[in-house]
Amino acid sequence: MATRVLVADDDDDIRELVTFKLTQAGYEVTAVPDGSSAADTLGAERYALAVLDVMMPGLSGLDVLRRVRRDEKCRDTKIILLTARSSDVDVDAGFSTGADDYLIKPFSPRELVHRVSALVGRPS
Template sequence: MSADPTRVVVADDDPDIRELVTFKLEQAGYVIDAVEDGAAAWETIAAAPPRLAVLDVMMPGLSGLDVLRKLREEPATRDVPVILLTARSRDSDVDGGFAAGATDYVIKPFSPRELVHRVSSVLRRP
């Protein structure tokens, strides 16, 4: 079974950010599965790997980094591109995100338009 070419999982514990990201990506033509925490993100992605996941780093329970590490360990989800969306902007945070396997790293506050462009860019990669 191949993944829906437009399906994106968005995980953020802040409902306003989750709704904004969902709205902007749906406007751009993507099908969004929005979840409120890392555990729900892991369950949703593991059950049906999407074309891309946008994960907040700081969520209760499983963080976005925890989810990313689990994705990279599992053969079925190893290649799912992940954009980390976070307020953590220190160089060491960015380096840690990429070292854990992030495809891209977007720092909050962010431009919704830029996020849509980054999602599109990641999904155009072979």
């Protein structure tokens, strides 16, 4: 069974690009358009990793991250925050909330795949 990854981003183009690159790399990807869907999906199913956009309508990526870290079922899910917010304060907030990695937009899709692989290993 392939390593499962959740991608949550309200930008269709970015969500499709990330989904395509991770699928091409051999991961089983589920993509959702917002934080509420991400929180619901992570609470209902097991994923090795989630790529969360920080700025989404409704629940932000940070809100979803807080929920994940409090939920016993998905606490061990690795989280990469994907955001245009690049200040030291934003990066510190992401890591202090429990992110495993933080990638600033614009980003290299190849670098994202490498970071996913570094956190969860190559797809099985």
